[in-house]
Amino acid sequence: MLRISDARIDGFIAEDVPYIDLTSEILGIGDQPGEMEYFTREDCVLAGTDVVRRIMEKLGCDAVTAASDGQRIEAGKAFFTVRGRAGDLHAAWKVCLNVFDHLSAVATKTRAMVDAAHAANPRCEVLTTRKSMPGAKDLLTCAVMAGGAFPHRLGLSETVLVFEHHLTFFGGFERFVDELPAIKAKCIEKKLFVEADAERAITLARVSANSIGVDGIQLDKVPVAELQELVSRLRAIDPRLTLIAAGGINPQNAGAYAACGVDGLATTAPFTAKPIDMSVRMRRA
Structure with missing residues (x-):
């Protein structure tokens, strides 16, 4: 509770x-x-x-x-x-x-999204983002969990999740890849996730398969028509990666996204x- x-x-x-x-x-x-x-x-x-x-x-x-x-x-x-x-x-x-x-x-x-996702892929969980009404996070978290989902991220202090904005200040994606072992070494008790498009996701998977790399990839706004093939490629490169689909996921398409084989669906839809x-x-x- x-x-x-x-x-x-x-x-x-x-x-x-x-x-x-x-x-x-x-x-x-x-x-x-x-x-x-x-x-x-x-x-x-x-x-x-x-x-x-x-x-x-x-x-x-x-x-x-x-x-x-x-x-x-x-x-x-x-x-x-x-x-x-x-x-x-x-x-x-x-x-x-x-x-x-x-x-x-x-x-x-x-619950509608959870039911749709689990019907297509019982191992795919629905995860709600931190894009909720300020001041109502506790109540909305109660509601999300009552519906059978989990919070994707309760705040910036909880998870290491690298966005494009971070890379702008860090010096770019290439530098990030070069310094992945050092970055990962700082995440003593935390997993390292990165939001990426298809091309960068493949690069990250290859690095992770061959050396110290990321624990998971958040695939942002990849259309369903392209996602299943991308997930298959990433699994073939490094089956240990956790793969999250994000961007525009709602009750109408949750089942289709889950069927692509991802581990989770990050969504803001329930809050509306x-x-x-x-x-x-x-x-x-």
Whole structure:
């Protein structure tokens, strides 16, 4: 389970309820006991349950029934029910709904890509990039994992991944290849990956097969029609290389890319998912 601090949970609540629920106070209904259930109008893969449960606890509401992250929920079904004071239920209502409908959308789109990739190649994983909304990485990571994928890269401190921009400052691709043994020697506990086109990928594979080289190659924007042959060539040169396809991969083409024999698909697509249509019902207890 991803760690999310209490301060983060408090921040979610404060964003929507900075001081009081003025409407409940004006109507004088805050102390009345009640029950609230969340339901979906669309089939989806649920995400955000653990975050919502902690928000509810902070606001004094008790969960009665709750589905789990990653569970498929049919349209029309209730998936989370809580009891509490009417004022607390109203304070939790929208912030929790927003967590559920946004994260479940990401999880649902992720699962579609995972299912497509695994149907074509069970050994190919879907990996989401760090091109997500700033400030929401923890929530989006929860959603991605609920959908069956993994983070490709949670930040610059995590992975050694060399892009063309790095090589601009380093002195070019040729110098990088020449100094690969020294570069690799610095990656004591980390694997070394490089984003490359077809020509550079073949060069890197040959170097790695014959001496100290890269651990993996990220093949950027290589069309499906060309990718399978390229993967076969790279595997023949150095079967130990990890090969990742990246650039323009989405639910519609994930299966085709996975079928090319790569080990993973790096994608941003799940982060653009349209929120799931969800709502709540409240009643007196």
